[in-house]
Amino acid sequence: MFFLLNLVLCSVNYSHSQPHPWFYTPREEMLSYIGYRTGHIAYALLPLLILFSSRNNFLLWITNWSYSTYLLLHRWIARIFAIQAIVHSITLLQVYRDTGEYITDSKMPYWQWGIVATVLTCAMIAFSTLYFRRLSYEFFLILHILLAIFVLVGCWYHVILRWGFNFYHNWLYAACAVWFFDRLVRVFRVAKNGLHGAVVTEIGPDHVRVDIPGLRWASQPGYIAFAYFPGLNPLRPWENHPFSINATSLFRSYRPALAHGSPSIGASSNDAENEEKSAGNVVQATVVQDTSGVVGTSGVTLIIKKNTGLTRLLKSNSRLLTLLDGPYPQSHGxxxxxxxxxxxxxxxxxxxxxxxxxxxxxxxxxxxxxxxxxxxxxxxxxxxxxxxxxxxxxxxxxxxxxxxxxxxxxxxxxxxxxxxxxxxxxxxxxxxxxxxxxxxxxxxxxxxxxxxxx
Ligand SMILES: Cc1cc2nc3c(=O)[nH]c(=O)nc-3n(C[C@H](O)[C@H](O)[C@H](O)COP(=O)(O)OP(=O)(O)OC[C@H]3O[C@@H](n4cnc5c(N)ncnc54)[C@H](O)[C@@H]3O)c2cc1C
Missing domain, CATH: 3.40.50.80 (Nucleotide-binding domain of ferredoxin-NADP reductase (FNR) module)
Known part of the structure; x- marks a missing residue:
């Protein structure tokens, strides 16, 4: 649908005005109109392209689409963006060749930055295929971000050096704002969740259980968090991976205990199931205790299957530095x-x-x-x-x-x-x-x- 919309918007409503003020023939005139329009639409797609890849995407909050749906759309918008950029480059190259301006303009920095942006966009599409994502996800991600920065820089100089601060650069401001917002909210989420010393327990040869104490997140279907274990790979402390989250209390068995006078040591108000108070004194309380003696129901647990990257390094640990970006809903369900x-x-x-x-x-x-x-x-x-x-x-x-x-x-x-x-x-x-x-x-x-x- 979106592809068709782009096709229609790039195809309709062209009109000639001959004699042309820049002395273009009708063919050159038509090619230049297509070139400018595809270029402009490509710029307009940039904020959307970045928004759809963001974890903190306001469209995610107001629709009931899942993050994976947005990532699928992100890939399609990227392909459409690449097609627009290629059509823009080819049509205007043809016009500049026909009019003889190619000799001079192709040496100008604005032209060269345009080529940088188009070529790197094509490289991004090639390096984002499933083959490369599977080969090494971290390599794909780092390269993807670096190339995206160069594409934005290329787009910036392409218009600024040619048209000055006309209108086109506003699309780049919007794209950067969307990107910056996502990164900022991630930092806020990680800071809000705080630093944790997680208990890592091996479950057989292939899995580990990571208990992160202190967090009080309700167990809701379809929620995930991105976990950072900076101590595992100090060379890439920013590396983070998505995992399903569940309350640690679900993995513990609790038994009811009858207490007289006051709740058992360590029992929090959350754990007290039934409190009857008389004249300000607790006369009877039924508290819930973990059979292992630990009282309380806070904490988040991840169970992780060891893969070939960072997760391979997870081993038993009584205090593994862990940061969490989340929780994020994956689906509304x-x-x-x-x-x-x-x-x-x-x-x-x-x-x-x-x-x-x-x-x-x-x-x-x-x-x-x-x-x-x-x-x-x-x-x-x-x-x-x-x-x-x-x-x-x-x-x-x-x-x-x-x-x-x-x-x-x-x-x-x-x-x-x-x-x-x-x-x-x-x-x-x-x-x-x-x-x-x-x-x-x-x-x-x-x-x-x-x-x-x-
Ligand atoms: C929504 C969601 C929920 C998940 N929940 C769990 C869970 O509860 N328990 C669990 O064991 N696994 C879960 N996974 C899978 C887990 O994220 C990957 O196994 C983990 O990222 C692999 O890390 P690695 O460095 O060892 O990967 P590598 O061995 O380097 O890569 C293995 C594969 O994991 C995928 N992958 C790697 N890094 C990422 C990343 N940052 N983002 C997305 N995919 C990546 C790639 O497809 C890659 O091909 C979940 C994945 C998603 C998308």
């Missing part, structure tokens, strides 16, 4: 909460994106499969999943996704929610099956896909 039944399908570490859903809806079924090497992860989930009555956990075997979804369609529910969080292949399977069943049967499906990748 409000439609799912209105469904009659919610089926949660997880693969491996994808369980972390499903835990909050098990608490958010009264009628859920959890289906989770893990490799046999992740037995320790299943054990780690004992407490948190103990309240989920309808669950199927496969260790070392695949889930029968077809049967799971067919059961939902045949159960007679009017509206079924499906959340899938796992490897890309599993997400694709579920998406295809849900689309098929939704078309064929009476049950309406609401699907949420969290593939843990962008």
């Amino acid at each position: 409000s439609g799912l909460l209105k469904c009659d039944h919610v089926l949660l399908i997880g693969g491996g570490i994808g369980i972390m994106g499903l835990i909050a859903w098990t608490r958010a809806h009264p009628n859920v079924k959890l289906a989770w499969s893990v490799k046999s090497s992740a037995q320790a992860l299943v054990k780690e989930m004992d407490v948190v999943l103990s309240d989920v009555l309808d669950k199927e956990i496969e260790v070392g075997a695949r889930l029968n996704i077809d049967a799971l979804l067919k059961n939902e369609a045949e159960a007679g529910y009017g509206k079924v929610g499906v959340v899938v969080c796992g490897p890309g292949g599993m997400c694709d399977d579920v998406r295809a099956r849900v689309a098929g069943l939704g078309r064929a049967g009476k049950t309406t499906f609401e699907l949420e896909v969290d593939a843990f990748s962008w």
Whole structure:
């Protein structure tokens, strides 16, 4: 749609005025109009292009689209921006060749900065493909940011040296403002959350649990945070990665304890379930205590599957310096909460994106499969999943996704929610099956896909 809009806006409403004041022939005149219009639209796309890649994007706050949807749109706007820049360069090159101005103008700095911007835009598109993102995400990210800065600088000098402070540079101010705003809010969020000494515990060979004490974030479905572990790689302290967040209290078992006179030592007002006060004195209080003796329900827990980058360096630690940028909603999922039944399908570490859903809806079924090497992860989930009555956990075997979804369609529910969080292949399977069943049967499906990748 957006692509078509750009095409239409670049194609309509051109009119000749001959004889031309700059002595252009009708062909040169038309080419120059196309060149100037595509150049201008490209500049107008820049703020949008950066906005759609931002974590702190006001459009995210007012729409119920997910961050991954905005990233998808970011990629499409980038492609359209590149096409506009290429058409701008080719058409005006042709005009300048035809009129003989090429010899002089091509040596001017404004021209050369324009070439820098167009060539680097094309390089950005090439280096942003899935191949390079998978090869090394950190390398992709650093290169992407550096190239983006050079593209903006190129665009700046291209117009300033040619037209002075006319109008075009305002688009660049807007683009920089959007970028700066995102970075500033990130800094505020990290500062607000503070520095933490996280407890890192190894769960088998491939996973670690990171308990970050002190934070009081409610467990809500679809929330993530970007974690910084600056001590792990001091050469790149800015490196941060997205992880699903869950309250640490969900991973602990609590037992009720009866206390007389006053709550148990360490029990906070949050932990007191039922307090009856008489003449200002507490006469009876039922408090909730962790079986391990720790009282309190604050703290955020990440469970991380070790990959080949920074996460590979995570090892047992009793005080790992951790900073968090978040929490950010990945999806709004409000439609799912209105469904009659919610089926949660997880693969491996994808369980972390499903835990909050098990608490958010009264009628859920959890289906989770893990490799046999992740037995320790299943054990780690004992407490948190103990309240989920309808669950199927496969260790070392695949889930029968077809049967799971067919059961939902045949159960007679009017509206079924499906959340899938796992490897890309599993997400694709579920998406295809849900689309098929939704078309064929009476049950309406609401699907949420969290593939843990962008
Ligand atoms: C919304 C979301 C939630 C996630 N939640 C969890 C979770 O709860 N537990 C968990 O173990 N993993 C989770 N992941 C995946 C996790 O972010 C990556 O495994 C982690 O970033 C890999 O770090 P690494 O340096 O070891 O990566 P590398 O081994 O260098 O790269 C492995 C792959 O991870 C991806 N990746 C790397 N860095 C980033 C980044 N900064 N942003 C996005 N993707 C990246 C790339 O696709 C890359 O190909 C989540 C991912 C997303 C997008």
